[in-house]
Amino acid sequence: METDLNLKRPSAAHPVVTALRALRKTILTAAVTTVFAATAQAQIKVGVTVSATGPAASLGIPEKNTFALLPKEIAGQKVEYIILDDASDTTTAVKNARKLVSEEKVDILIGSTITPNSLAMIDIAVESETPMISMAASAAIVEPVDARKHWIFKTPQNDSHMSTAITGQMQAAGIKTVAFIGFSDAYGEGWFKEFSKLAELRHIKVVASERFARADTSVTGQILKILATNPDAVLIAGAGTPAALPQKTLKERGYKGVIYQTHGVANNDFLRVCGKDCEGTWLPAGPLLVAEQLPDSNPVKKSALTYKAAYEKAYGPGSVSTFGGHAWDTGVLLSAAVPQALKQGKPGTKEFRKGLRDAIENVRNLPGAHGIFNMSPTDHLGLDQRSRVMVHVVDGKWKLAGAAQ
Numbered sequence: 001m002e003t004d005l006n007l008k009r010p011s012a013a014h015p016v017v018t019a020l021r022a023l024r025k026t027i028l029t030a031a032v033t034t035v036f037a038a039t040a041q042a043q044i045k046v047g048v049t050v051s052a053t054g055p056a057a058s059l060g061i062p063e064k065n066t067f068a069l070l071p072k073e074i075a076g077q078k079v080e081y082i083i084l085d086d087a088s089d090t091t092t093a094v095k096n097a098r099k100l101v102s103e104e105k106v107d108i109l110i111g112s113t114i115t116p117n118s119l120a121m122i123d124i125a126v127e128s129e130t131p132m133i134s135m136a137a138s139a140a141i142v143e144p145v146d147a148r149k150h151w152i153f154k155t156p157q158n159d160s161h162m163s164t165a166i167t168g169q170m171q172a173a174g175i176k177t178v179a180f181i182g183f184s185d186a187y188g189e190g191w192f193k194e195f196s197k198l199a200e201l202r203h204i205k206v207v208a209s210e211r212f213a214r215a216d217t218s219v220t221g222q223i224l225k226i227l228a229t230n231p232d233a234v235l236i237a238g239a240g241t242p243a244a245l246p247q248k249t250l251k252e253r254g255y256k257g258v259i260y261q262t263h264g265v266a267n268n269d270f271l272r273v274c275g276k277d278c279e280g281t282w283l284p285a286g287p288l289l290v291a292e293q294l295p296d297s298n299p300v301k302k303s304a305l306t307y308k309a310a311y312e313k314a315y316g317p318g319s320v321s322t323f324g325g326h327a328w329d330t331g332v333l334l335s336a337a338v339p340q341a342l343k344q345g346k347p348g349t350k351e352f353r354k355g356l357r358d359a360i361e362n363v364r365n366l367p368g369a370h371g372i373f374n375m376s377p378t379d380h381l382g383l384d385q386r387s388r389v390m391v392h393v394v395d396g397k398w399k400l401a402g403a404a405q
Contacts, residue, residue, distance in 0.1 A: 044079045044107055044338065044347045047100030049121070050135075050327075051113035054088025055214035058240040058269035060113040062311075062324030063135055069310050070331035075339040077347060086112055088214070093117035097124045107347055108356055110330050111135060113323070114239065115187040118154070125151050129350065131357040133333060135326040137162075137239075137264060138190040142380040153360055153380045155329040157286060157370065157387050159187075159237075162263050163194040165284035165388050166235065169401075171202045175233045175258065178204055179226040181219070181246050182237030184211035191237035191262060207231050214242045223249045233257050239264025244274035251277040258282065263388075266322040271396060281393040282401070286370035288325040289391060293400040299386055303367035325369035332368045333360050 048067060051060035067081050082104050086093035093112045100106045101124055109125050109132040112118050118134040118141050125132035126148055134141045134154035139161075141154050170178065178199060182188030188211055196206050207229040210222035223246060226234060234257060236246045243265045250259060259281050261270075266285040271278055287294055291304035307328045311320045337359035344358070345351025363382065366373040371387025390401040 044074065044077050045104060046079060046081045046334070047097070047104055047106030047109050047111075048081055048083045049086045049093050049096040049100070049109075049111035049117070050083065051088040051093075051117065052085040054086075055242050056088040056114045056240050058267060059264075059321075059323040060085070060088070062267070062319075062321035063113055063327040065315060066311065066324040066327035066331075069314060069328070071335060074335050075342055077338065077342065079334075082106065086117055088114060088117075090116050090120045094120050094124065097121040101125075101128045101130055105348060106130065107353055108133070108334065110327075115141065115190065116185045119186055122148065122152055130353055131360060133330045133360070135323070135330065136187075137262075138186055139194070139381075140186065140190055145378050145380050149380065151357055153333070153375070155326045155333070155368070155370065155381075157263060157284075157383055158194075158381060159191045159262070160194040161381075161383070162284040162388060163191065163198050165390060166195065166260055166262075166282075167198040167202045167204060169282060169284075169390055170199075170204055170233060170260070173258065175204055177207045177229070177231045178233045178235055179208035179210070179229055179231040180206055180235050180237065181208075181210040181212065181222055181226060182235075183239070183242075184213050187239060187264070188237050191235075195235060195237070212238075212246065214238075216242070216245065219246050219249050222246070223253055223255075226250075227253055227255060231257060233260060235260045235262075237262050237264070240267070241269055241273040244270060244277070247274055247281070248277045263322070266391070266398075268318065268321070271393070271398075276396075278393045278396065283391050284388050285391045285398075286322050286325060286387060287389055288320070288369045289322050290389065290398050290400040294389075300367065300369075300371055304369050307369040322370070329368035329370060329373075332366060333363060333373065336360075336363055336366055 050063045052064045072079055084096040086096050109130050115136040115138040118136040132152050137156045137159050139158040142149055142152055182191050199206055208226045212219045236243055261283040263285045266289045287300040288304040291308050294301040308320045337356050340359035341352050341355030344355030361375050363373050363375045371383040373382040375382035392399045392401045
């Protein structure tokens with residue numbers, strides 16, 4: 001029997017050919033999808049939640065603006081910043097953090113602007129083993145560095161750090177009695193804890209302790225109680241424009257003593273809202289607030305002016321804010337950490353996230369907008385006395401008063 005070597009090829013419409021073409025198309029599509037997925041996964045994803053609206057907006061807006069200035073590529077890896085607004089609300093901050101970790105699969109969390117929101121986000125960072133850098137002040141965010149705070153860092157100076165500066169200035173000025181009024185949340189409580197402890201050590205008597213909410217429109221009752229104690233000074237532990245309310249009320253009621261604020265008011269929006277009632281106010285602040293007034297010998301002057309120039313080029317002269325500086329410093333830390341983290345794994349992996357955490361913890365002598373960072377396994381802030389100065393409001397402007405005590 002002869003074999004027919006001239007078999008006809010199946011037509012293009014033949015079921016077998018159709019099936020093979022469909023299979024080939026599926027394989028090619030899957031391969032292309034895999035390549036693009038791998039490429040996307042290799043991109044560093046930074047999840048950010050800021051308080052761009054609500055009572056803390058004067059803090060959160062310059063932070064949000066600053067992320068537009070951060071590098072889009074680090075160590076050859078593209079960086080994507082996913083920015084969400086938590087509206088100064090703790091529940092929304094938690095929702096944002098969970099979305100960023102669970103849905104966006106970010107490599108690092110940054111936020112939030114304020115202490116209550118940052119404290120609420122910690123559990124999500126810990127559960128997902130995602131490093132987190134807060135832009136809020138309370139020492140409780142990073143202290144003590146235990147198993148729970150292992151993944152948490154922050155860039156603003158601690159309330160404990162700044163309390164030392166304020167009580168030192170009070171002691172030098174001969175202040176003997178002081179009244180306290182602060183936010184009725186973790187920021188106010190943290191400040192009262194640290195300040196009252198240090199005031200006692202420096203023989204300054206706290207004669208009144210009052211609280212108010214960030215969204216309050218009147219603090220007359222609290223101020224009347226404070227005035228009844230006739231204190232030499234009043235410390236207002238608030239942040240942003242809401243901190244102007246107690247000060248304006250004190251002035252309206254004829255208070256003639258010394259008024260202190262915290263570094264939570266170190267931006268021009270506070271000066272605008274407080275107006276003439278700000279005159280004579282004392283506060284500790286990061287060097288960025290008065291960067292151009294710093295002596296050339298100050299080790300932070302150059303790095304502070306670098307950020308100031310970048311921000312004002314983008315947003316106009318006089319627009320820089322110390323709060324934006326805290327966001328800038330998260331970028332400084334990230335830029336230093338990424339090259340080391342890439343040795344441990346690729347972006348999008350558990351190994352890379354751990355590598356970021358480890359690298360941030362090992363940052364040494366890194367200049368930022370607010371100070372020189374020296375992190376360690378027991379210190380997840382890493383700032384020292386070089387990160388603070390005392391400032392006096394004179395003629396409606398910030399005036400450098402010298403190094404903090």
